[in-house]
Structure formats: C-alpha cells, structure tokens
Amino acid sequence: MHNSQAVVAEQFDDRVQQHEAASLGMWIFLATEIMFFGGLFTGYTVYRNLYTTAFETGSHLLNARIGALNTAILIASSLTMALAVHSAQTGKRAKLIFFIISTMCLGAAFLLIKFFFEWTHDYAEGFVPGLHFTYAGPHASHVALFMCFYFIMTGVHALHMVAGEGVLTVLLIMAWRGRFSQERYNAIEMMGLYWHFVDIVWIFLFPLLYLLGARF
Amino acid sequence: MSSQEIAIEPKLNYLNCDYSIKSWLLTTDHKRIAWLYMMAITFFFTVGGIAATLMRLNLLEPQGLLVEPETYNKLFSIHGIIMVFFFLVPSIPAVMGNFLLPMMLGARDVAFPKLNLLSWYIFMTGGSLVLYAVIAGGVDTGWTFYTPLSTLYLNTHVMAAAGGVFIAGFSSILTGLNFVVTIHKMRAPGLTWFRLPLFVWAMYAASIIFIIGTPVIAISLFLIVVERIFHVGIFDPSLGGDPILFQHLFWFYSHPAVYVMILPSMGVISELITAFSRKRIFGYHFVAFSSVAIAAIGFLVWGHHMFISGQSVYAGLVFSALSMAVAIPSAVKVFNWTATLYKGSISYEAPMLYALGFIGLFTIGGLTGLYLATTGLDQHVHDTYFVIAHFHYIMVGGAVMGYLGGIHYWWPKMTGRLYPDGWARVAAIIVFVGFNLTFFPQFILGYLGMPRRYAVYPPEFHTLNVISTAGASILGLGYVIPLIYLAWSVRYGPIAGPNPWKATGLEWTTSSPPPTHNFEETPIVTEEPYRYDRLAEEIHVA
Amino acid sequence: MSEHIAPLKIYFSVFVALMVLTLLTWRISYIDLGQWNTVVALLIAVCKASLVAAFFMHLRWSASVMRLVLFAAVFWLSILISLTIGDIFSRHVLPQPQSWHAAAVITNPSATAQGR
Numbered sequence: 079m080h081n082s083q084a085v086v087a088e089q090f091d092d093r094v095q096q097h098e099a100a101s102l103g104m105w106i107f108l109a110t111e112i113m114f115f116g117g118l119f120t121g122y123t124v125y126r127n128l129y130t131t132a133f134e135t136g137s138h139l140l141n142a143r144i145g146a147l148n149t150a151i152l153i154a155s156s157l158t159m160a161l162a163v164h165s166a167q168t169g170k171r172a173k174l175i176f177f178i179i180s181t182m183c184l185g186a187a188f189l190l191i192k193f194f195f196e197w198t199h200d201y202a203e204g205f206v207p208g209l210h211f212t213y214a215g216p217h218a219s220h221v222a223l224f225m226c227f228y229f230i231m232t233g234v235h236a237l238h239m240v241a242g243e244g245v246l247t248v249l250l251i252m253a254w255r256g257r258f259s260q261e262r263y264n265a266i267e268m269m270g271l272y273w274h275f276v277d278i279v280w281i282f283l284f285p286l287l288y289l290l291g292a293r294f
Numbered sequence: 295m296s297s298q299e300i301a302i303e304p305k306l307n308y309l310n311c312d313y314s315i316k317s318w319l320l321t322t323d324h325k326r327i328a329w330l331y332m333m334a335i336t337f338f339f340t341v342g343g344i345a346a347t348l349m350r351l352n353l354l355e356p357q358g359l360l361v362e363p364e365t366y367n368k369l370f371s372i373h374g375i376i377m378v379f380f381f382l383v384p385s386i387p388a389v390m391g392n393f394l395l396p397m398m399l400g401a402r403d404v405a406f407p408k409l410n411l412l413s414w415y416i417f418m419t420g421g422s423l424v425l426y427a428v429i430a431g432g433v434d435t436g437w438t439f440y441t442p443l444s445t446l447y448l449n450t451h452v453m454a455a456a457g458g459v460f461i462a463g464f465s466s467i468l469t470g471l472n473f474v475v476t477i478h479k480m481r482a483p484g485l486t487w488f489r490l491p492l493f494v495w496a497m498y499a500a501s502i503i504f505i506i507g508t509p510v511i512a513i514s515l516f517l518i519v520v521e522r523i524f525h526v527g528i529f530d531p532s533l534g535g536d537p538i539l540f541q542h543l544f545w546f547y548s549h550p551a552v553y554v555m556i557l558p559s560m561g562v563i564s565e566l567i568t569a570f571s572r573k574r575i576f577g578y579h580f581v582a583f584s585s586v587a588i589a590a591i592g593f594l595v596w597g598h599h600m601f602i603s604g605q606s607v608y609a610g611l612v613f614s615a616l617s618m619a620v621a622i623p624s625a626v627k628v629f630n631w632t633a634t635l636y637k638g639s640i641s642y643e644a645p646m647l648y649a650l651g652f653i654g655l656f657t658i659g660g661l662t663g664l665y666l667a668t669t670g671l672d673q674h675v676h677d678t679y680f681v682i683a684h685f686h687y688i689m690v691g692g693a694v695m696g697y698l699g700g701i702h703y704w705w706p707k708m709t710g711r712l713y714p715d716g717w718a719r720v721a722a723i724i725v726f727v728g729f730n731l732t733f734f735p736q737f738i739l740g741y742l743g744m745p746r747r748y749a750v751y752p753p754e755f756h757t758l759n760v761i762s763t764a765g766a767s768i769l770g771l772g773y774v775i776p777l778i779y780l781a782w783s784v785r786y787g788p789i790a791g792p793n794p795w796k797a798t799g800l801e802w803t804t805s806s807p808p809p810t811h812n813f814e815e816t817p818i819v820t821e822e823p824y825r826y827d828r829l830a831e832e833i834h835v836a
Numbered sequence: 837m838s839e840h841i842a843p844l845k846i847y848f849s850v851f852v853a854l855m856v857l858t859l860l861t862w863r864i865s866y867i868d869l870g871q872w873n874t875v876v877a878l879l880i881a882v883c884k885a886s887l888v889a890a891f892f893m894h895l896r897w898s899a900s901v902m903r904l905v906l907f908a909a910v911f912w913l914s915i916l917i918s919l920t921i922g923d924i925f926s927r928h929v930l931p932q933p934q935s936w937h938a939a940a941v942i943t944n945p946s947a948t949a950q951g952r
Contacts, residue, residue, distance in 0.1 A: 089403040089480070098899060099405045099479045105902045106471045109909035110509045116913035117513030117543050121528070123917055124539050124924055146862040150855060157851040160842075160892045167841045208524025219533040226526045230517070267894075274892045278885045284858075285877035289865035478901060506912045542920045593912055597919065609923035 104268040129220035134291025136224030145288035155184035156277045163270040166263035307807040322407035328393035338380035345373035350763040358749045366749030367434035374437030386558035397801040400482025400817040405475040413468040420462030427454035441529035441540040445521040456515040470504025484819035495582040496561025499589035503550040511547035545596035553592040559696025569797040570646035571638025574824040577630045584623035591620040617667035644718030648699030655691025680740025710807040711787030725772030731765025840897035
C-alpha cells in the first residue's frame with residue numbers, strides 16, 4: 079500500500095515497530111544534543127575552575143530573579159507540551175491545539191524575556207564581549223570569558239527553542255487540519271521529547287550561570 | 295543455483311525501475327543513496343588526491359620543487375580536511391553501510407529513508423562549502439584547526455572550511471542514528487544479535503562513535519567561528535583562554551573518528567576473509583565484542599595526540615596507558631582473522647588480496663601506534679613523518695584497502711555484473727606495492743627527524759622523499775585502474791547472478807541487482823552466519 | 837508497553853515538584869554553604885532533570901534501550917569533562933620532587949621556583 083496517508087510507513091511492519099523506531103531515533107538525536115551542549119559545559123567547567131572569582135563576579139551581573147522566572151516559564155511549557163502529547167494520544171484535537179499553542183506562547187514568553195529584558199539590558203550595561211564590553215572591574219578579561227559562555231550557552235539554547243517553535247508551528251497546522259489521531263501521533267510525542275530536553279538543558283544552565291557565588 | 299545455469303538479469307530492479315534524474319535526486323531507496331554517496335566521495339577522493347600529488351611533487355626537492363610554503367600549507371590542510379571528513383569518514387558507512395545494512399538485516403530499507411536522503415544533501419552542502427574555501431583561496435590551519443592560529447592569526451578561509459566540516463558532521467550523525475535504529479528495530483525474524491554478520495556489528499560500533507563524538511567537534515568548530523567573528527578570547531591565552539581546551543574538544547571526536555574510519559573496514563575484512571577461505575569466522579563473539587570495545591575505549595585515549603602540547607604529564611600518563619588498552623581489541627581481530635585463514639580453502643580473488651593486504655598493513659600501522667602511545671618516544675617523533683606513516687598505514691593500508699576490497703566483493707550485488715578479476719588482482723598488487731613504497735620510507739624519515747607539514751627539508755632526506763613520491767605515483771595508478779574496469783563492467787561485464795561468490799549472508803539470497811524492496815518476502819533466519827561448512831559447492835568465478 | 841498513556845495526575849504532580857525545586861534552588865543560593873552551594877545546586881538540577889526525563893519524557897515506561905542511550909551520553913560526557921578537568925588540575929603539579937627545586941635554588945638563587 080503506497081498511500082501517503084498510511085499510518086504505517088512502508089519500511090515498517092506495524093505501528094509498534096514504527097513507534098519504537100521513532101522513539102529510539104529521537105532519543106539518539108537527544109544524545110547527540112547532550113554531547114553538543116556537553117562541549118560547552120566542558121569549556122565552562124574548565125574556566126569556572128580556573129577563574130572562580132571572576133565567574134562569580136560575572137554571575138552576579140546577571141539577574142537571578144529573571145532567570146528563575148524564565149525557569150518557571152519553561153517548566154510550565156514542558157507541562158503544556160506533555161499535556162499536548164496526552165491529548166494527541168487520546169485523540170482530543172481541540173485540546174491538542176490548545177496545548178500546542180500554550181507551549182508556543184510560553185516558549186515565546188521565555189525568548190522575549192531573554193531578548194528584551196536580559197540581553198538588551200546586558201548590552202546597555204556593556205556586558206557583551208565582542209560587541210559592547212566595558213566592564214572595568216578586576217579580572218575583566220576573565221569576566222568577559224564568563225560572559226562569552228553565558229551568551230553562547232544561552233544563545234545556542236535559544237536557537238534550539240526557536241527551532242522548536244518552528245516545528246511546533248508546523249505541528250499546529252497539521253493538528254488544525256486533523257492529521258493526528260489516536261493511531262497517529264508520533265510526531266507530537268517526538269516533538270515533546272525534544273522540547274523537554276531543551277527544558278532540561280535550561281535546568282542545568284540556570285544554576286550554573288545565574289546562581290554562582292555569594293549573594294548573601 | 296548451480297554454476298552451470300546461465301545467470302539472468304532480473305527484469306525490474308532498483309536501478310532500472312526509473313532512469314530519471316529526479317528519481318535519483320529524490321530517491322529514498324537506501325541503495326540509490328549509497329550510489330549518490332559513492333559518486334560524491336570518489337569526487338572528493340580525487341580532489342584530496344590531487345592535493346597529495348602536488349605535495350609529493352613539491353617534496354621531490356629539498357628546497358621545494360613546486361610551491362611556496364604558504365601554498366604548501368594550504369595543500370596539506372585541504373588534503374587532510376577532504377580526505378578525513380569527505381572521504382574516509384563517510385566511505386564505508388555511507389556507501390556500503392547504506393547499501394548493505396538493510397539487506398543484511400532482511401529489511402526493506404533503513405528506519406528513516408527520508409532522513410537518509412537528507413543526510414546526503416547535508417553532506418553535499420558541507421562539501422560545497424569546503425570546496426568554496428578551496429577555490430576562494432584555501433585554508434592553511436591543517437585539518438586540525440588548532441587555536442590560536444586558526445582564531446587569531448590566519449586570514450584564510452577558516453570559517454568556510456570549519457563551517458563545511460560542521461555541516462557535514464550532521465550528515466554523519468543522522469547516518470549513525472539511522473543505522474542504530476535500523477539494527478535495533480528492523481532485524482528479520484530469527485536474526486538475533488549473535489547471528490548478525492560482523493559487518494553489521496562494525497556498522498553499529500561506528501554509529502556509536504558518530505552519535506557520541508561528532509557533536510563535540512561540531513561545537514569546537516562552532517566556537518572557532520564565534521571567536522573569529524566576535525574576537526572574544528575563548529582560546530586566546532592573552533585573554534585567559536586555553537588553547538589546549540580546543541585540542542581536548544577537537545580530539546575527543548577526532549580520535550574516535552579514526553576508529554570510525556577503520557571499524558567499518560574491519561567489518562568488511564571479516565566478510566571477505568570468511569568468504570574467500572570458505573570458513574566460519576574464528577571467535578565470532580570476540581570479534582563482535584571487540585568492535586564495540588574499540589568504539590568504547592577509543593573515547594578514552596584522545597590525549598595521546600597532545601603529549602607535547604602543554605597538557606599535564608599526569609594526563610599524558612593516563613592517556614598513554616589507556617591507548618595501550620585500545621590496541622588489545624584490534625589485536626584480537628587480527629588474531630581471529632588469521633585463525634580463520636588457518637586450514638581454510640583460500641582463493642586469491644581481488645577482494646581477498648585487499649583483505650590480506652589489510653591484515654599485514656593494519657598490523658604495521660597498529661603496532662607503530664603503540665610506539666606513538668609511548669610518551670617517551672612520542673616526544674621525539676610527534677609532528678614528524680613517523681606519525682604520518684603510522685596513520686597512512688591504517689587509513690590507506692587499512693581503511694582504503696578495505697573499502698576497495700568491499701567495493702569489489704559487493705560490486706556484483708550492486709550492479710548485477712562481474713568485473714574482470716585479472717585486472718583487479720593486478721591493480722590490487724600495484725596498490726600494495728605503491729603504498730609501501732610511498733609510506734614505509736616515511737617511517738624512517740620521521741624517525742630521523744623530518745617534520746611534517748613542512749614544504750622544505752634538509753638535503754639528507756632527499757633520497758627517501760624521492761622514493762616516497764615514486765611510490766605515490768604507482769599508488770595513484772593502482773587507484774585509477776579500478777575506476778576504468780569497474781565502469782566498463784557496468785555495461786560489458788558478465789551477468790553475475792544472485793550469489794557469484796557462493797557466500798553466506800542475506801544480501802546474497804536476493805537477486806543482483808536487488809529489487810527496490812530488497813526481498814520478495816521477508817527472510818527468516820535460522821542459523822549462525824558464515825556457515826560455509828554447510829555449503830558443498832566450490833566457488834567458481836567466471 | 838511502548839505507547840503508554842500516563843495519567844494526567846502524574847504530570848501535574850511532577851510540575852508542582854519542579855516548581856518547588858526551582859524555588860528551592862534559587863533561595864538556597866542566598867544561603868552560604870561555601871563549596872556545597874554548587875553541589876547542592878547540581879543535585880537539585882539532576883533531580884529536576886530526572887523528573888522531566890522519567891515522567892514528561894516517559895522514560896519510566898519506555899524500553900530499556902532508551903535509558904541506555906541516555907546513560908551512554910551522560911557517561912561519555914562525564915569522561916570528556918573529567919579527563920579534561922584532570923588535565924587542568926594536574927598541570928601545575930610538577931613531576932619532580934620538591935627537594936630538587938630546593939637544590940636548584942641554592943645553587944642558582946636567581947632561578948624561579950616554578951619551571952617546566
């Protein structure tokens with residue numbers, strides 16, 4: 079059967095095999111993402127240990143309150159994503175659409191807060207290495223190194239979120255057109271895995287970037 | 295089917311079902327994608343080979359015959375980047391892995407056929423970017439992109455080259471992902487893990503490396519681009535950066551990458567040795583586990599590229615010891631192949647010649663690796679021609695010979711035609727002779743102190759360099775000859791039939807060339823691989 | 837069962853737990869625990885990540901090969917980090933005995949104490 083609307087793709091024998099293959103494939107992709115971010119975490123760990131004081135100074139320049147708020151927003155978006163998957167699994171189209179939109183909105187809120195409350199502020203204060211760095215305290219170049227890692231790590235994370243929003247848009251359109259059902263929801267579930275992973279990366283980024291050093 | 299019957303080419307197969315360009319460029323058939331990759335890597339091999347030719351010609355004279363040092367720097371960089379990332383890493387996995395894996399598993403295709411096609415397009419995009427870097431003036435960082443040279447001091451097309459490699463890396467990642475899922479989830483009924491051909495185990499091990507290692511070089515190249523664009527000091531010592539951090543990130547992938555380059559070749563050798571000695575592999579479980587062990591332990595040894603970089607002595611000690619450990623599973627394979635040959639019914643068709651050449655040359659390459667793993671000796675021969683000879687013995691004497699042997703062995707399956715084995719044997723011998731003439735003198739040169747990546751050298755090294763270049767010309771001839779007769783055979787070669795080698799393996803149970811969906815009915819596997827003891831007929835090649 | 841549908845209750849409980857842990861990690865950073873601040877922060881992060889992985893990502897109900905994939909990635913990442921850090925930490929630990937340095941200083945008072 080070469081029906082493009084077929085629930086089971088040609089190379090698979092049945093739905094179960096297809097679902098397990100999709101899940102394993104997505105987990106392997108997430109493993110590659112762990113290693114990708116892992117390289118950044120390695121660099122961070124090296125410089126954090128070499129320049130502990132400067133890193134703590136750098137961390138204080140960030141706004142932990144906003145960071146915590148963003149963490150909460152992202153966790154909430156993970157909840158809505160999980161609920162979207164649940165809706166797809168139970169064949170509830172309206173709820174699926176609602177939860178995809180909620181996830182997208184929460185994700186957008188995260189990104190907007192990051193761009194407009196954090197990064198523009200950082201730029202204005204002169205904390206952006208390479209673009210506008212005017213910090214003149216002790217160990218300025220090491221603080222710049224901290225800021226490098228801050229912007230690169232949160233930047234790469236943000237890129238992943240933007241990509242996620244893009245895919246969610248496509249899934250939203252497909253859901254609107256009624257393409258998903260109780261037999262056919264792999265794409266939503268795999269997107270869920272990706273979205274939760276991006277959340278997990280942030281769960282580690284938040285304490286490592288925002289909560290270093292004495293603030294007591 | 296007995297050898298007396300005339301082989302008939304099947305009416306409809308994966309090649310003749312559609313001749314249009316669109317059907318090739320939009321194919322999701324793993325077999326066609328394999329051909330797309332084969333054309334691509336043959337092209338890249340030619341480009342990398344031209345760079346090597348110019349280098350060896352330049353080295354005919356101590357003061358450099360052909361090019362300025364700046365140009366020579368670009369030549370060795372391009373040679374390395376293209377040969378490593380655009381020939382060796384994809385070669386066997388993307389060509390033979392793609393073609394054979396589903397067939398060896400009794401499947402209709404890989405788990406994600408469209409992703410497979412996307413992999414090829416990503417590969418071509420990365421390759422195009424690197425070619426742009428070459429044409430626009432070249433890059434001279436070496437394939438290793440070491441900082442701070444690459445980030446602070448060079449004005450060549452570093453970002454384009456690094457970007458091209460970054461993009462191509464995703465092609466490997468997706469291929470590895472596809473293979474692992476296919477092997478886990480799409481094996482035919484009865485095909486348990488320990489009934490898999492060893493080629494499949496090799497693909498699995500290589501795929502693990504693709505998945506775990508490639509993202510780390512991706513991020514390290516990404517950081518180079520960031521540093522170049524924004525002039526920040528991630529690897530700049532004057533701003534507190536650590537250049538050795540780059541080396542750690544780079545080699546964390548690039549060392550396992552060399553196992554990506556050799557493991558599939560070892561998988562091919564296991565197939566060839568058994569088929570051409572008509573014998574079961576000796577110690578199947580050991581060979582299977584050794585593939586996974588090489589992949590796993592291979593991730594623990596990257597610092598042996600950094601003994602004199604400024605890395606701590608203790609780190610060097612640890613990496614040296616672990617490097618000794620990784621040699622063990624490789625040696626296990628060599629012993630097992632040798633034991634397979636013992637009392638086998640050996641025939642010397644071209645694939646077997648390549649396999650036997652592999653065993654000898656890989657052993658030399660591997661043993662010299664142990665020399666290099668010894669920190670004391672490495673102090674003296676690091677960055678000399680000794681290292682170059684070592685890795686060329688493995689990459690060319692090992693990986694490329696395995697690739698050529700595999701291409702010859704599975705050519706009848708891929709094309710439905712037999713190639714002329716007489717010519718093939720001659721070419722194999724020319725390759726073997728040319729290879730040794732090229733690279734053995736380099737061990738001596740390196741030991742005597744000739745540095746690598748230099749366009750000029752002291753006059754006392756003249757003779758050995760001339761021998762090496764002469765050998766390279768013979769080697770080049772050995773590579774050109776198969777291009778000619780293989781192309782000829784597609785049109786004029788005798789028809790092969792399903793199993794011209796009378797080999798075991800699911801791929802030989804279907805027609806040559808196979809139909810698009812590989813098997814008319816899903817096969818059911820009931821026995822171990824390599825049951826040559828059960829096959830009564832003698833091999834009989836036209 | 838590969839297509840497990842989790843009860844909604846679980847998602848909401850995990851969400852609450854994650855929020856509580858987030859609050860906790862933020863507030864603990866205001867308390868001086870010295871070296872332990874980092875350890876506690878990372879432990880909490882691991883807890884949160886585990887909750888997300890186990891329940892939101894259904895790892896609790898998935899085939900064991902998925903867990904193996906996650907474990908493998910974390911394991912090899914820890915190799916990358918630990919061996920790299922091991923290098924950084926051992927760079928200034930000189931392989932020669934201290935007494936040799938003392939001898940060098942006595943015979944050549946202008947020699948620096950740290951050499952390589």
